[in-house]
Structures are given as structure tokens and as C-alpha cells.
Amino acid sequence: MKLVTIVCEAHARDAVTRLLRQVGAHGWTLFPVEGDGSQGRRPADIPEFANIQVEAVVKPEVAERLLGTLGSEYFPRYAMIAFESDVRVLRSGKF
Amino acid sequence: MKLVTIVCEAHARDAVTRLLRQVGAHGWTLFPVEGDGSQGRRPADIPEFANIQVEAVVKPEVAERLLGTLGSEYFPRYAMIAFESDVRVLRSGKF
Amino acid sequence: MKLVTIVCEAHARDAVTRLLRQVGAHGWTLFPVEGDGSQGRRPADIPEFANIQVEAVVKPEVAERLLGTLGSEYFPRYAMIAFESDVRVLRSGKF
Amino acid sequence: MEILDAIRANLLSPAVLFFALGLIAALAKSDLKFPEPLYTGLTIYLLVAIGFKGGVAINEAGLGKVWLPACAAMLLGALIPLWTYPVLRFGGKIAAVDAAAIAAHYGSVSAVTFIAATNYLKAINQPFENYATAFLAVMESPAILVGVVLGKLATKKSGDDSFTSLKTATHEALFGRSIFLLVGTLVVGALCGEAGMKKVEPFFVTPFQGVLALFLLEMGIVAGRRLGDLRKVGPFLLAFGIVVPLVNGVVGVWLGRATGLGLGGATLLGVLSASASYIAAPAAIRMALPDANPTLYLTSSLAITFPFNITLGIPIYLEVARWLYS
Amino acid sequence: MEILDAIRANLLSPAVLFFALGLIAALAKSDLKFPEPLYTGLTIYLLVAIGFKGGVAINEAGLGKVWLPACAAMLLGALIPLWTYPVLRFGGKIAAVDAAAIAAHYGSVSAVTFIAATNYLKAINQPFENYATAFLAVMESPAILVGVVLGKLATKKSGDDSFTSLKTATHEALFGRSIFLLVGTLVVGALCGEAGMKKVEPFFVTPFQGVLALFLLEMGIVAGRRLGDLRKVGPFLLAFGIVVPLVNGVVGVWLGRATGLGLGGATLLGVLSASASYIAAPAAIRMALPDANPTLYLTSSLAITFPFNITLGIPIYLEVARWLYS
């Protein structure tokens, strides 16, 4: 299985979770984070201007689709990074 | 070393940290998260009904024991997912 | 690319983010966490006494430098752990 | 039609209307929600304020007046699961462990329902014994322990495991956040008395009603999210969540009168007896009886009984008391 | 020199000085910042308090007095983007989608600016219609929707995608947190009336000014962080962020008078018309027009117009009203 991690501006939240469903993720985990990057510091004091980190455990092919769409549709528009890593899950059936 | 990540309902917190000690983890890191999965949305506004993410860096054999018990004892009872990945640690002695 | 994860006492925050810039990381993500380890429980109720988790996606050579300095300069002084894992990123140019 | 007026008055109070607004927010899928620390902060404030006030009241009334009804309340809490369990098990054909879990919730109490009741009485100028908070404090745990034991007997687990979880449940039931805050601030209030109250009144008493209204807004959201599960729990639990409170409410009022409480105090004991826990009990039960299905006990206590009590229940229990005391 | 005295009085009020302190904290790179839940809690408190108060006022004044100016306010909000868009597009040579986004922000409103204005009027004992909150509630969404449509026309996207995002924008604009809280508590307040107000006044009214001051401290920090971006937006937006509010402010005051509001109410309508949204609009626009550059609309509304309004704007709009009404 693949763990896809997305760190992005909070305003992208709905767009990202919608995309996750579309590409076939069965769930996600999300939490607010603070960050620094090419677009400057993002302190986590105002929810609307903060960052969120979204994690989704998905099948490799889903990860492909997900990262693909993120790269083409989302990166040009939102402050975001995304990366993928290999994980061994329990009950792989559910993902 | 293995990094074991567990996302589960907050009520499982004590049970999970107890288990971590039992199987021989020397520490853990924990934070509240919001999530969506087969058992529906879990917004993070009421601590008792929220999710937590628990991370533990452990030896491979400890990870085995941990995931084993989680699968047999915990999954049937709690809303939870767990996965394992390879990490390279500093001071591997302490884990 | 490498994902370097650091969990440390909040007081090390500035020192760690400064180091990240020095060794050449282009960004970082940070959030408060609760933890348990060799130096005892660290509940997350007082920011000054809490833990933070810092994540940075960096080039392998940067990860080397980072972990090296952490091991020699920071571990003796701060309550902290650090580990590295392999990740596949989008837009690897930006890291 | 006094009762109808009383109900209308209650329905038009800010507290209840804010609760309704929360329900609507949840149903309209608005992104409105309180951050967890705000929710926790409000609960701490409400528990500390009510506990401290109760302690000051005990300091004035003297333990002599409090102990008898307090013991009665405790006993009542422990007994309720014993009669609700069979009803659920055989009347509702509900699995043993689930029946035990639900029974524990209805024997335990809801602090927010109690607080809403005190507000309601204050609003209609019905005097009541402020030390009734002591009953709230002693009624939370017993039922949980009884319910856990019932559940353990039903589901014979590996001794050790069940032992640990019974132990955790006991610790949770006795040292859990809410219990600790209530009992602790009761004692603090009893030690301070009026002198101490003067200092903190502008923070713990004056704005109290407004804070409660704001808190009920969030409670409405939380309860509203569970409304979807009503289908899952079936008609029996639906009826159970309304009939049992009414029965327990009457018993509580009667017991209050029998142990020498005034009309207001008896009403509050009725409210406590009728209320079902949805925070302390779920936390303890989830640990001690992880095999019980949370949807059943959470939905019935949070989405059925809690809304019923703060809208219709409270005025009804008061009417019952009025009738008993006339 | 009345106007100068009015401005000095405003600049020396705790609210404005706390805002200035926040600006300094941001510029001095102090590590001072409010935790997110505290910020959110304060916004919830301010919106609920102002909404409930407004509702009670409607309950007293009666809808008959409110509907006409309310509709006018709504219309005004919808029209502002239609004249600011061309100004930005052709006057400022700003890209279509960015012009649409900025126009939406200036048609929409800033609740905090409105609240600061009511505080200012109270401080100088200038009576005003408390139900003006209703105008705040109805002016937030229309401009956002108009702006989004303008942006969509400019950037023809794949039907489906643009459809979803237009839908999300509408939902966001109508059920977003702030709108929902304002409209909801307005209704609750209207249902409760004075009787309900009595209960919650010590929490929602008495400490209100102090809470606002504390909140403006954080707003100062947030606005201060954006000051660095002033260079990026260029002189045109700088002028735009000050001139447009002045124009809209005068139009708003005039419209208030034309629809029968008193001096205070007209001033508040002027403030609303002059204010630019920096929370609700960015959230909706970011979803519906993700191609618009946030630096442009956030910097102009948050770092230019907002500080201008709460320091100089508010007293000026009042003077305009005084002059119109004399």
C-alpha cells in the first residue's frame, strides 16, 4: 500500500478531500499544521490562513491517479506539497 | 527500525498506549486528528469522540508483536487503522 | 527524496528550524504533539513544556547533514528523536 | 394548560434555541463547529462553576441536610441499571453486553441536563437547593460500575484482560475528568463558603447562563450529527429513550420528596434520575466493555434522551413535582 | 476640526490601540500569537453576541422597519462588484479573475469593522439602530456570488469543474460559518426578545467591548504579517484600498438615509458598504476562483482597507452622515 501525504493551505481542504473520494480512497486523516516554504511562513493561528496535513493510505494505482491530478490540477493553484511512501497495512482489504 | 502508525478513536487511547508498553516500545508520540473512514466522519471537536494518531518507532520484532495484537484484539473492537514503514533512526540504541 | 521527522521539546523549536535552513531544507511542517519516552511523559497542555513534531522533505545529502548535526549537537542537549524515510515527491525540483 | 405554557417558555429560552440552532447547523451540513479546546474549556467552566456553587451551598446548609438525599441519589443511580437491563435484554432483545452498556448510561447522569434544569428553575423563579449539585456528583459513577459488572458477567473474558478493564473502568469512573472537577470544586466551595464566592462570583455566576447557551449551541451540533443513526437503533430504543426517562424522572422526584427535599430539589433529583450520560459513561464503557456497540448507547442517550429532557422533560418533571407537593 | 477630534478619540480607544499593538508585535517579529482555537472562539463569541443583540432589536422594532433598508443593503452589496470590477480591470490593468475576486471582497463586508463601528458609536453616545446587524448578515453573500460569476465568465473552465466550484461557492457563501452564526443568532434573538436578553446579557453584552479589544490585538498581528506584501500589490491597489471605501462609504450613508435609517444606522450602513471582507470572501473565492491570486485580494482588504476603516474610516463616515443629516 501507499501512504500519500499532502500538506496544503486550509482553503484547499474541501477540494482535496473531494478528490480523495473521486480517485477511490476509502478514508483520510487530517490535522492542522504550521509550516514554512517557498510561499513563506504559515503560522497556525487563523484557521482560514493555516495549513493542513492530509494522509491517505491507498492502493498503488489510486496513489498514481491521486498524485497525477494533484500535480496537474492542484499544484498550479494551491500552496501545497505531496509525497508518497510505502507502508505495510493491517486489513489491506479495507483500503 | 519500523515506524508503526495507528489512527484510532480517542477512547482507545489508554488501551493502545498500554499495549505499546507491553510489547516493548520505549516511547510514543500522539496527537489528535480528524478523519473519515468506513465508520463515517470523525470531526475533532469533542475530545471523547475524536480520533488520535499514535506513532511509535520500534524494533521489527516489536512491530510484529504490536501489529499482531492490534489485528486480533483491537480491530474487532475499535475504529482504527494501523500501518508500518521502514525508517532509519539516530541512536537506534534507544528504541 | 528523504522525509526527516524530528520529535523534540518545544524549546528546541527555533534551534531546529534554524538548523533546517542552514543545512539547506527549503521548507518544513510543524505541529504540537504529546509524547512519552526515556525522559518521561510530555503532556501537551503548556506550550513551553510540550513536544513538537517537525517534518522536512529534503535531498538525501541534506538529510545526511541534518541528521549528522542533530546527532552531534542537538541530541546531547534536547529531548528529541529523529528518523529518516524514503519518499517519492511531486515537483522534486522544489526540495 | 400550565404545563404547555411551561414547555413553551422553556422552548423559547436562549439555551434551548441555541441548542436547536446547533441541530440545524448539523443538519444543514454547515461547517460550523467549535474547536476542541473551546468545547473542553466550556465544559471545565460549567463543571467548576456548578461544583463551586454547590459547595458553597453545602457550606451554608450543612452536611446534615445533604447526606440523606445524597445517599438516596447514589442508591438510585446504582439501581436504575438493574431494572433497565432486563427491559433492554428481554423486552428489546438487545445483546447482553449492549444492554448492560445502555443500562449504565441511563443510571448515570448528564451534567448539562442538570445545569439546564437549574437554569430553567432560576428563570421561572422556582427556588431550589443549590447543594443538589452534590447529587449530580455522586450519581455519575455507581451506575457505570454496576453496568460494567453486568456486562462482564454477560461476556466472560480472559480473567486478566477483563480485570484490567474493570480496573480502568473503576479508575475512570472515580477519577475521570468530570467527576474529579465536580467533587473537587464541591469541596473547595464548601471550604471557601460565601467569603470565597464573593471573589469569584462575577466570573463563575454572573455570565453563567450566557456561557451555557453558547455551549448548548455546540451540543446541538454534536447531537445533530447523531440524528442520522436514529434509523440504525430501531423503534424499541427510540421508545426506550423517552419512556425510561419519564419513569426514572417520576421516581427521582418522589425519592427527593421522601428524603426531605423541597419542590425545586426534588425536581432536580428527578432530572438527574431521568438524564442519561453521554460523556463520562461512554468513555468508561468504551474501555471496560469495548465489545458493546457505541452507536446504540450514544444515539439513545445523546440523540434521543438528551434533546427530549432539555426541551420537554424538564418542565414535565417540574409539573410532576408540583403535583406531588400539592 | 470636529473630525480631527473624532479621529483622535477613536485612535486613543483601547480597541484601536490593541490593534496597533498587534501590528507592532508582527513587525517586531515577537513570537506573540493567539492559538487558533482562541481566535475561533473569539470570532464565535463576537458573531453570536452581535447577532443575538440584533435579533432582539428586530423583535422590538418589528420587521416592518427593517426590511426596506435590509433589501437596499443587499442590493448595494450585489452592485458594488459591478462597478469596482471595471475599475480594477481597466483602470488597474488587473487580470480578469483577480479583478473579479477583489471586487467580490469589496462588495462583501467585514464583521469586525462593523462591530468596531458600533463600539465607536456607543463610546461617543451616538444612538444607532441595533438591528443594523441584519444588514451585516445580508450583505456578506451577494457580492461573493456576483464576483464568482464575473470570475467564471472571465475564466471559462471545464463546465463540470466550474459547476462544482460555483456550487461550493454558493454553499460556502450561504452556509459558511459566519453567515450561519449571524443569521441563526439573529433569528434566535428575535424569538427570545428582551426576556431572553436579560438572561444572557452579562455574558454577551457587558464584557463585549473588552473582548473586542483583545480580538483586535490578534487582528493586528494577522494584518501586520501582510504589511510585507504591500510592495507586491503596487500603488494602484494601495489607492484602490482607500479611495473605494470612501466612495462606497458615502454611498452607503446616503442609501441609509434614503431608506429611512437614523444618523447612527446610516453611518453603520456606510461602514458596511466601505468595509471589505477578509475571512468569508477569501474562503469562498479560494474555492470558486482558485486561479485568482490571494496576495492581491487579501493584502488590499486586510492590510489596507481594514486598518484604514477602523482608524480613520469610521469617524469619517460618521462625519459624512452628520453632514448629510444636518
Added chain:
Amino acid sequence: MEILDAIRANLLSPAVLFFALGLIAALAKSDLKFPEPLYTGLTIYLLVAIGFKGGVAINEAGLGKVWLPACAAMLLGALIPLWTYPVLRFGGKIAAVDAAAIAAHYGSVSAVTFIAATNYLKAINQPFENYATAFLAVMESPAILVGVVLGKLATKKSGDDSFTSLKTATHEALFGRSIFLLVGTLVVGALCGEAGMKKVEPFFVTPFQGVLALFLLEMGIVAGRRLGDLRKVGPFLLAFGIVVPLVNGVVGVWLGRATGLGLGGATLLGVLSASASYIAAPAAIRMALPDANPTLYLTSSLAITFPFNITLGIPIYLEVARWLYS
């Protein structure tokens, strides 16, 4: 036996009893704890309220009265580390860097202890100079800088590194959250004066004592967690944590009298001198002297000196003042 009565009165105040309740919660391993944002929100409120009040007081008294005792307070803060360092180093055989770190903590101040003292004086109707907050503001940093320099001299690090960390320490000591809030709100208060105070009084003054009581509940939990470390620090630091405050307290009271403060103000200067920092100092020291062992300075300041001062210390320093002034 006046002193004993004074102490009993203090021990039975809500503030101290809530602190005790927090200690018990920590020892009983209750899961009670405040969410971080609630803790941070309460500190911000307390610092802003006390700072603003102090500023208004300065506005009334005039700088003329304040500057002399303020400079004296600052000097005192800078000198305390110079005499405590050798005591720790040679009396206690404590490593140089640790001795420097601890000395810095005792030269700096604890805002909460100061606030508790003002509350105590208010409770017993002992008038005091409200501008004493200015002393709190100026005493926090100097000792930290002196302590850091002492530590640097002891541990000769690579120039550059030590330079950065000395720089960070200075920045932290001068622009850290608490300092910034105190100084900033002092200035704001001084600019607003009574007129501004009227507006925010219901929020920043009226509920203040209650908020402090709630905050001390959390402080009790935090301090209670450190009680376990008492074994680790050894008898010398235990004695140090009680004797040094007594000595510094007397010196502070005497200095207050020498610089023309009244009985109340002198008591507060004594309290400041006796108190040890456990938030600002640890933050700065951890960055500037990372080799110092936090267990030593945190345990002594947080688990020994802080509880001692708010229970016994404050009434004692008042008695000392009474005796000096009679």
C-alpha cells in the same frame, strides 16, 4: 498570631484552594488537564488585564512617581543572580552552567505569583500602587541576560554558536510573549487612562479573580507533575528554593520602602524579588544555555518556590512590610 491568621485566610482563598486541587489532580493521576490553547488564552488574558490596569495607574500617578522604584526593581533583578550564583556554585557544589541557569530564574519574576499577591492584598483590603505592574514588566529580562552571560563565561562555546544563542536569548528576553504583552498593554493603558478603562473594565477587571482561580487549577496540575522530581534535585536546592525567596523578599520590601513605595507597593516588590520565573526564564535559558539541566531550575522554581510563595510567602512578605512600616 496575626501572621498565622493571614496565612490561614490565604490558604482558604479560592485561588489557593484551586491550586491545591490541581496538585491533587496531578498526584491522583486524574486525566484532568487544560488544553494548551485554553492555558495560553488564560495567560494572555491575565497578562493583558494586569498590564492594562497598571498602565492606567501610571497614567494617573504620573511617571514621576514610577521611575525611581522601577529602576530600583530592575537593578535588583540584575543583582540577584550575582549573589545567588556563588551560593549555588560553591555552597551547593552545582555545576557552573546549572548555577547560572538557576540564578537567572530567581532574579527574574513570576507574573502569576505577582497577580496572586495583588489579589491577596485586594482581598484583605490592603491598598497598593496599581502601577507596581511596571516593576513586574522591567524585572523579567535583566536577570535572564545576566544569568546567560554568567553561563557563557562558565561554558566557553564556539564563539559563533554562543553568539547566536546569546542573541536569541536577548531577543527572547526582550520580545518574548509575556514581556511584550506586559510592556505593550502598560503603554496602551497609559495612553487610554480611565476613559479607556471604563470601556473594558467588565471584561478585564470584574471577572479577573475568578479567571485567576481557574488558571491556578491548571498551574497546580503543572506544578504537581514536577513534585516527582523533588527527589532528583536534592536537599540543597530544596532549602535554596525556600530560603532564597525569603531573603530576596525582605530585600525587595526594604528596597520598596527606600524608594518611597507605600506598604502595599513594597510588599509587591518583595513578592517580585522573592518569586522565580518558570515560563519566560526557562524558554530563554533553554535556548541560550541548552547544556544546563532543566530538571534543576524548573523543579526548584515551579515545584518549590512557586507553591511556597503563593501559600506562605505572600502573607509573610506582607507581615515583613507591616513590621518595617510600623
